[in-house]
Amino acid sequence: MxxxxxxxxxxxxxxxxxxxxxxxxxxxxxxxxxxxxxxxxxxxxxxxxxxxxxxxxxxxxxxxxLKFTSMELSILYSYVMEVLICLHTRVLEKLPDLVRGLPTLASVLRRKVKNQRIRGVWESVLEESGLEEGDITALCTFFIAYGNKAEYYVAKVRQMYIKDVTFLITNMVKNQALQDGLLRAVQVIEKGKAVKAPENQKSPLKELIPLARN
CATH class of the missing domain: 1.20.5 (Single alpha-helices involved in coiled-coils or other helix-helix interfaces)
Structure with missing residues (x-):
């Protein structure tokens, strides 16, 4: 080599x-x-x-x-309660075979995490109502916080004490997520569906006037 x-x-x-x-x-x-x-x-x-x-x-x-009077708090609580019941009812209408397994809205929220069918129905109900997950979080938080303090008032009583609940919410609730959730809850109950307001929409003149407090 x-x-x-x-x-x-x-x-x-x-x-x-x-x-x-x-x-x-x-x-x-x-x-x-x-x-x-x-x-x-x-x-x-x-x-x-x-x-x-x-x-x-x-x-x-x-x-x-929140600095609402007991009456104002109860009126808002009533709207929130009705919305949560409404959502639960709509879910059950779409899932009649799961009525016994979904006795409360909490059970729906819990089971939708792992159950694709329930999650799909829940998302469709939210879309039909004009609501988002963030709204539900805000409403459930409000419900939990004041469920043992507030009273439920039917629509006639609510209208008797507060003529413009939208003005009350926009004037008193500063947290945007909470304000949006409460406003949409009112829309769902009074109009059947929440509608998003344009971001550039100007506040009406009356919102510049301080709200008279009891």
Whole structure:
């Protein structure tokens, strides 16, 4: 074997070693890239969870800070109660075979997470009503906070005491999510469906006038 042949063999072996090292490095880079993606996803999930928790805490703070009179509180509670009952009823109408398994709205909200059929019906009911998940969160929070303090008033009694409940809500509720939820609840009960107002819609003149308080 001459020197040229020996050199060629050595070169091939060296190239094999280099190629092997490159393959190892490529595998390591892929692993690092996978780890980076995994950490990024975890960070995004954690950030989203923190944001949701912050929004939830802000909503609870806003609900507990409401300064309504007992009469006003009961009237708003009545609207909220009727909307939640209405949504539950509409779900059961679409799922007659699951009536016994969905005795309350809470059971619907709980089971829709893992049951695609219930989730689909729930989403269609929300769409038909002009509501969103955020509205339900706000309304349920309000209901839980004041369920043991407020009284239920029928429509005639509500209209007797407060002529413009929309003005009451926009004037007194500053948290946007809570305000939207309550306004849409009123629309669902009084008009059958909530309608989103244009974002650039100007407030009526009467909203600039302070609300007379009892």
């Amino acid at each position: 001459n020197n040229e042949t020996t050199t060629l063999i050595s070169l091939k072996e060296a190239m094999k070693r280099v190629d092997h090292k490159l393959q190892v490095l490529e595998a390591q880079f892929k692993e690092l890239d996978f780890t980076k993606d995994s950490l990024t996803q975890k960070f995004e999930h954690h950030s989203k969870a923190l944001a949701n928790q912050a929004a939830h805490d802000e909503l609870w703070t806003a609900v507990l800070a």
